[in-house]
Amino acid sequence: MYELTVNNVSKSFAKKVALNNVSLKVRKGSIFGLIGPNGAGKSTLTSILATLTLPNEGTVEISNLDVVSKVNKVRKKVGVTFQQTTVFSTGTAWENLWIAGKMYGMSTTKIMERGEHLLKEFDLFQASNDLVDTYSGGMKRKLDIAISLLHTPDILLLDEPTAGLDPESRTTLWQIVTKISQDEGTTIFVTTHYLEELNHLATEIALINNGKILDIGTPKELINKLAADQIEIHYRKLDLANIHKIEAYISNLKEIVRHEIKPTVLTIMTSHGQQILSELLKYLIQSNVEIKFSELKQATLNDVYLANFNEKEAEL
Numbered sequence: 380m381y382e383l384t385v386n387n388v389s390k391s392f393a394k395k396v397a398l399n400n401v402s403l404k405v406r407k408g409s410i411f412g413l414i415g416p417n418g419a420g421k422s423t424l425t426s427i428l429a430t431l432t433l434p435n436e437g438t439v440e441i442s443n444l445d446v447v448s449k450v451n452k453v454r455k456k457v458g459v460t461f462q463q464t465t466v467f468s469t470g471t472a473w474e475n476l477w478i479a480g481k482m483y484g485m486s487t488t489k490i491m492e493r494g495e496h497l498l499k500e501f502d503l504f505q506a507s508n509d510l511v512d513t514y515s516g517g518m519k520r521k522l523d524i525a526i527s528l529l530h531t532p533d534i535l536l537l538d539e540p541t542a543g544l545d546p547e548s549r550t551t552l553w554q555i556v557t558k559i560s561q562d563e564g565t566t567i568f569v570t571t572h573y574l575e576e577l578n579h580l581a582t583e584i585a586l587i588n589n590g591k592i593l594d595i596g597t598p599k600e601l602i603n604k605l606a607a608d609q610i611e612i613h614y615r616k617l618d619l620a621n622i623h624k625i626e627a628y629i630s631n632l633k634e635i636v637r638h639e640i641k642p643t644v645l646t647i648m649t650s651h652g653q654q655i656l657s658e659l660l661k662y663l664i665q666s667n668v669e670i671k672f673s674e675l676k677q678a679t680l681n682d683v684y685l686a687n688f689n690e691k692e693a694e695l
């Protein structure tokens with residue numbers, strides 16, 4: 380059921396604690412996102428999962444194999460793409476695939492078959508005999524990921540895979556990666572600063588800061604926890620009797636975190652903006668309140684980021 384299990388993992392570099400008692404579980408075939416500001420510990424965790432860094436404490440299992448004691452078996456199950464490209468730019472795509480395939484111990488036939496399939500999936504087949512030096516940033520990134528998938532890993536680790544790419548290349552890249560994940564059942568573990576990508580793609584998200592996991596949930600769960608949808612309804616001036624009547628109605632509604640009712644405007648904070656707005660409009664219209672206009676500002680993953688990390692530069 381779980382492709383990856385991280386149990387109480389800690390890691391320090393000299394006096395710097397990079398990971399502090401981190402635990403999480405990632406379901407087979409899911410897309411799991413790790414969000415956190417610079418220096419939060421995302422790359423350190425990715426590197427431990429990729430068997431390139433040893434944890435000081437705790438255990439990690441990938442496909443039920445311990446990453447420390449079963450390192451060689453685990454490496455066959457894991458594909459990894461780091462922030463910096465690892466493609467050999469003075470070679471062609473085929474030469475890069477060839478070197479990687481031989482390092483994975485793949486036969487020539489298997490490299491040719493799988494390589495051709497991936498080059499086609501990533502729309503690199505036409506350019507596969509060109510030097511990588513002539514590729515755009517997006518093409519290099521696609522080749523990086525294609526190489527990580529060459530040995531058909533169970534889990535693909537992507538450390539900020541879309542950093543520096545334009546929106547179109549990011550969208551294309553995610554379309555290809557999600558298709559492969561669906562076709563082959565590959566589990567995806569991704570760190571990114573582009574929160575809107577995770578909102579649509581991730582099955583679950585973990586928030587990490589200063590090496591600690593702050594929260595884990597589906598994008599919807601994390602957004603709903605904030606209860607940060609904001610409703611504003613503007614109407615023709617109400618008399619005191621009507622204000623009291625509406626006040627009584629609102630106090631019976633569930634899911635309302637905070638509200639303020641004034642003679643010409645009603646403001647509400649809730650986790651269920653859309654539902655509460657339609658219920659309220661229906662009630663106000665039935666009560667002959669003359670509505671001028673209403674607004675709904677729904678909370679986003681960006682709000683989750685700001686609430687947890689208090690950073691202004693979240694990219695949404």
Ligand SMILES: Nc1ncnc2c1ncn2[C@@H]1O[C@H](COP(=O)(O)OP(=O)(O)OP(=O)(O)O)[C@@H](O)[C@H]1O
Pocket residue numbers: 392393395396397415416417418419420421422423424
């Ligand atoms: N090899 C190392 N030696 C010393 N300190 C390190 C090393 N690797 C990471 N650190 C420190 O550990 C902490 C976590 O770093 P890490 O690179 O995992 O964060 P990150 O969330 O990936 O950040 P970014 O988004 O900037 O890549 C940081 O304070 C970093 O300086």
